[in-house]
Amino acid sequence: MPTVWERRDCVSAQVEDSLVILDLETLVYHSLNSTASALWELLAEPKPEAALVEALCEQYEVSPEHCSVSVRGLLAQLEASKLVSEKTI
Template sequence: MAGAKQNSGISAAVTWRKTGDEAVILNLETSEYYSLNETGTFIWELLAAGKPAARITEALSAEYGVTADQAAEDLADFLKDLSKLKILSRETAK
């Protein structure tokens, strides 16, 4: 079972595991679970490792060949979704 670093912003109620290229995230408080596709999993692993938003944006841009602006926008949307689902306990986009 994978845990997240303390400064990752990920809620303490969340646990996750990677299976193949896909991450499965479980919110232990709500019992809801989610699966992430390859891109989502890529971002999630960096987030769980406590990487700041700027580093994640840079990595996304390099991995998927998109501009920095596009990568930043994709990341912001993803983090917003995670916050709505209460998977993030605080905003980490800054």
């Protein structure tokens, strides 16, 4: 199962209802909505995908199946933007 975490060379700040992330390597800004921000905060420490889903299900009223699909989709976007690192353990 993959373990995922945020890249350390990114900085983030809350701006109104969004979390803005600056990739210090590419100098590109990314904006996350509140749900994606909750996931980003969980990625401060390496976690398996299942732990991310579990934590978000506790925070939001959502089924584990729906949450798992949403988390996988968001992680794919974050990976494509090179904002997270992933390692299968």
